[in-house]
Amino acid sequence: MKILLLEDNETLANGIFKKLQDIGYVVDLFFNGEDGLYTLETSKYDLLILDLGLPGIDGIDIIKKLRSTKKNLPILVISARDKLDQRILGLDTGADDYLCKPFELDEVIARVNALLRRSRNQLSNIIKYNDLVFDSQALILKKENKIIELSKRELRIFEHLLLNLNAIISKENIVEHVTTVDDEFNPTAVETYISRLRKKLGNSIDxxxxxxxxxMLS
Incomplete structure (x- = not known):
């Protein structure tokens, strides 16, 4: 899953960024509202983590612009604006969750996981496909209770196909969902990863x- 993080406090932003990356999320990070809004308008994400007090464009204005177009993008607000009326404003404007600073990084992760499950209408992180069991939070794939060794990128590509079961997914779409804006990744490389998935997963996948x-994963 791919996340956009907009936070102008570099220490906090880098801490959240590293924590999300360590558990396998694909993350883009920007420190001002203008860059963040442009990226939202030109790229696809599964979730937005948003500080309201951004330079350039206020977070509330970003939420308003998003909700006029990308209505279903989950938004987690992380903000020092902790007054009740400010939290209500953020939620009423279109945020899905609101976390006041200071907070523990583990709570951010828990809320991110919950929002992503809700957006996919899943009750848990476990997805079953034929004889495979995929844990989207731990980023672990098992067959007959044995872990299948896949790289993070292979797991993310498999997850993206799994979440779009029976739909045709282009190479470009796959690249967009498994890479950050700083990655150099040619769409032709997708063929290599698909080949590896077929070899490692064999008859377990169609x-x-x-x-x-x-x-298309059928």
């Missing part, structure tokens, strides 16, 4: 190539 369009 992964089709749709010529000229992309891939």
């Amino acid at each position: 992964l089709k190539t749709v010529r000229g369009l992309g891939y």
